[in-house]
Amino acid sequence: GVAPLALDIEWWGEGRVQGTVDLPRFYMARFETTVAQYARFVESTGHPVPDPSALSADPDHPVTWVAWTDALAYARWLDEALRRSGDTPEPLRRLLEEGWRVALPSEAEWEKAARGADARVYPWGDRPSRERANYRAGSARPVGSFACPECVHGLADMAGNVWEWTRSPYQPYPFDESDDLETAGTDALWVMRGGSFADTEQFVRAANRGIADPGARRGFIGFRVALVR
DSSP, X not given: OBOOEEEEEEEOBTBOEEEEEEXXXXXXXXXXXXXXXXXXXXXXXXXXXXXXXXGTSOTTSBOOSOOHHHHHHHHHHHHHHHXXXXXXXXXXXXXXXXXXXXXXXXXXXXXHHHHTTTTOSBTTBSSOOTTTSBOSSSSXXXXXXXXXXXXXXXXXXXXXXXXXXXXXXXXXXXXXXXXXXXXXXXXXXXXXXXXXXXXXXXXXXXXOEXXXXXXXXXXXXXXXXXXXX
């Protein structure tokens, strides 16, 4: 869980802009969604797989070749599956009964989870380190491959490996949390965070933004889920 906190955010998409966003508590998945997890979703729902490459990597790799619409559908399926299942851990079941839901994280939630309270440049600190993340590399690695004891909240791969979709439409800043609408329309561009295995130090900074069309499917774009109110 990530506790309530005011966050100083550095936005690098249009040049450096700083602002403060107050966020309530939320919970972030420790790992990026894997091929095995996404395959279970496809098997259970019959959700189309327009690019077969999405399920061709090893089961413990982050799923890629998924559009924003695919990631959103997965989060909604997981929410329903957890509510129905008799195996859902009691603490999680209690949160769902109290009004929490599984969703993609908002852009602000993602950055808060990556940077913590000290506005660090990278999830582990202020200096780049290829021992802490998968970047400047040729391919994605299994989720959690890089130990990062300095990373806040115990989260893995918040820099590098694959870009991660958020539920936030691209918007100029200053930031307005009320504009994070999953119903912004198919003509909106959506924010990705974290950079990928193919990127350099600049693009795996925790404040860096990426944007893409909601139908974009690429071998370097994946996602992770969050539990939000």
